[in-house]
Amino acid sequence: MTESKLVDEMNSSSTLDAIEQMILRISWLAQRQFIQLLDDERFNLTLTQFYTLLHLAQTNGECKMSDLAEATQQSAAALTGVVDRLLDKQLVERTRHERDRRQVMVQVTPRGLALIAEIRQARREQIHAALGHLPAADTERLLELLEGVLVGMSRILERSEAGRLA
Amino acid sequence: MTESKLVDEMNSSSTLDAIEQMILRISWLAQRQFIQLLDDERFNLTLTQFYTLLHLAQTNGECKMSDLAEATQQSAAALTGVVDRLLDKQLVERTRHERDRRQVMVQVTPRGLALIAEIRQARREQIHAALGHLPAADTERLLELLEGVLVGMSRILERSEAGRLA
DNA sequence: TGGTATACTCAACATTGTTGAATATCTATA
DNA sequence: TATAGATATTCAACAATGTTGAGTATACCA
Numbered sequence: 599m600t601e602s603k604l605v606d607e608m609n610s611s612s613t614l615d616a617i618e619q620m621i622l623r624i625s626w627l628a629q630r631q632f633i634q635l636l637d638d639e640r641f642n643l644t645l646t647q648f649y650t651l652l653h654l655a656q657t658n659g660e661c662k663m664s665d666l667a668e669a670t671q672q673s674a675a676a677l678t679g680v681v682d683r684l685l686d687k688q689l690v691e692r693t694r695h696e697r698d699r700r701q702v703m704v705q706v707t708p709r710g711l712a713l714i715a716e717i718r719q720a721r722r723e724q725i726h727a728a729l730g731h732l733p734a735a736d737t738e739r740l741l742e743l744l745e746g747v748l749v750g751m752s753r754i755l756e757r758s759e760a761g762r763l764a
Numbered sequence: 765m766t767e768s769k770l771v772d773e774m775n776s777s778s779t780l781d782a783i784e785q786m787i788l789r790i791s792w793l794a795q796r797q798f799i800q801l802l803d804d805e806r807f808n809l810t811l812t813q814f815y816t817l818l819h820l821a822q823t824n825g826e827c828k829m830s831d832l833a834e835a836t837q838q839s840a841a842a843l844t845g846v847v848d849r850l851l852d853k854q855l856v857e858r859t860r861h862e863r864d865r866r867q868v869m870v871q872v873t874p875r876g877l878a879l880i881a882e883i884r885q886a887r888r889e890q891i892h893a894a895l896g897h898l899p900a901a902d903t904e905r906l907l908e909l910l911e912g913v914l915v916g917m918s919r920i921l922e923r924s925e926a927g928r929l930a
Numbered sequence: 931t932g933g934t935a936t937a938c939t940c941a942a943c944a945t946t947g948t949t950g951a952a953t954a955t956c957t958a959t960a
Numbered sequence: 961t962a963t964a965g966a967t968a969t970t971c972a973a974c975a976a977t978g979t980t981g982a983g984t985a986t987a988c989c990a
Contacts, residue, residue: 613903618884618891620910621794626815627917628791630837644945649792663969671796676947678970683945700955700968718784725784727923728916737779740909743902744786750894751793757893810976829938842978844939849976866937866986933989940983945976952971959964 635724641717642687646672648717650680651689651706655714660693660703689713801890807883808853812838814883816846817855817872821880826859826869855879 629645636643643651653669654661661669667677681704684690689710695701706714729737795811802809809817819835820827827835833843847870850856855876861867872880895903 610900613900613907614891614895615888617895617903617907617910618888620907620914621891622818622887624910624914624917625791625794625798626837627914627921628787629795631917631921632791646946652788664967671792672946673948674969675949675971679946695968698956698968702969721788722781722784724920725780725787727920729780729783729913731916732912734776734779736909736912737783739905740913741779741783741786743906743909744783744790746898746902747895747906748786748790748793750897751790751797754890754893755793755797812977830936838977839979840938841940841980845977864937864987868938931990934987935989936985936987938984938986941981943979945978947976948974950972952969954967954969956967957965960962 631724632721635720636717638720641713641720643713643717646670646680647684648714650677651684651710651714654690654704654706655711657706660705662695663702663704666704684710797890798887801886802883804886807879807886809879809883812836812846813850814880816843817850817876817880820856820870820872821877823872826871828861829868829870832870850876 633645635641636645636648650666650670650672653666663677663681664674666681667674670677672680681690681692685692689707691705691707693703693705695703729740732740799811801807802811802814816832816836816838819832829843829847830840832847833840836843838846847856847858851858855873857871857873859869859871861869895906898906
């Protein structure tokens with residue numbers, strides 16, 4: 599910080615409230631902007647399709663439908679339709695588990711992997727355009743703080759999931 | 765920063781790429797979490813309804829449909845349906861412009877204002893739960909950096925809108 | 931007055947999401 | 961070995977959102 603202030607050790611409410619306001623605005627803008635990018639003729643994916651495919655791309659090998667549903671925060675019923683469409687586009691393959699025939703396994707295809715790579719490249723270019731002008735020290739600090747945000751968010755998500763199961 | 769490093773003045777690609785990865789994960793979690801909150805029986809709003817109502821709540825008085833559509837990044841056709849549902853819930857009122865009878869004006873009702881206030885209070889509690897454990901210095905720095913992010917994002921949004929019109 | 935632009939809604943369709951029922955398969959037990 | 965119950969997934973019916981293109985009403989200009 600450039601200037602020393604008389605700050606409490608504790609978080610002041612007003613800072614967190616301002617962060618709430620800021621996150622409201624950034625989230626909406628970021629989401630809309632990303633949807634627009636995904637709508638490009640090169641990609642032509644919905645947000646849900648992207649995040650579903652992303653998880654598969656980051657998974658080594660096959661993924662069980664129910665695991666995929668939990669990881670992407672969708673219901674099993676909703677996921678069925680999403681995977682149907684990814685299948686139409688030949689971005690994933692669907693097979694049955696060899697031993698437990700109830701389980702449906704999904705796996706990303708090379709084509710799906712290539713598409714995810716393309717999209718993330720385009721996304722990185724957007725990020726560079728948006729944040730490239732900031733000093734390196736700022737972006738490094740931002741990364742550290744975002745890590746803290748992710749940890750905090752995961753924590754309250756776990757709590758609410760625990761509550762749902764209880 | 766805790767440790768001095770040999771860093772360029774320029775942004776390193778790897779930091780921005782890590783931020784891209786982090787934003788992907790945080791955005792999805794945050795969105796899903798917020799949708800879940802809005803789905804609560806007290807609120808019962810969709811994400812789109814919330815952001816539409818939020819803009820009206822932050823507007824003084826009436827708002828033209830086309831302005832509202834642009835501000836919330838929706839097409840006019842999509843907005844018509846969203847406002848229909850807000851109307852059903854008595855959260856907004858719809859009138860015609862007195863002089864230019866083509867224009868449809870929308871205004872939030874006291875009930876709508878109260879709902880937005882309730883939701884934002886619940887949201888603030890979530891933010892406190894997620895980030896309250898961070899030192900005050902961190903949250904203050906985070907706020908500053910998020911302001912920078914918002915500026916950067918608005919800039920590239922403007923550029924893409926300019927491109928669309930061109 | 932007539933023609934064109936503007937503001938919005940409507941219609942038809944695709945995608946996503948919900949809930950609850952249906953189907954298939956596995957597992958444990960009598 | 962039947963079979964009852966648990967588990968994994970899909971299907972069906974519906975609501976909300978989003979897209980595009982057509983339709984309607986109003987304003988403005990010549």
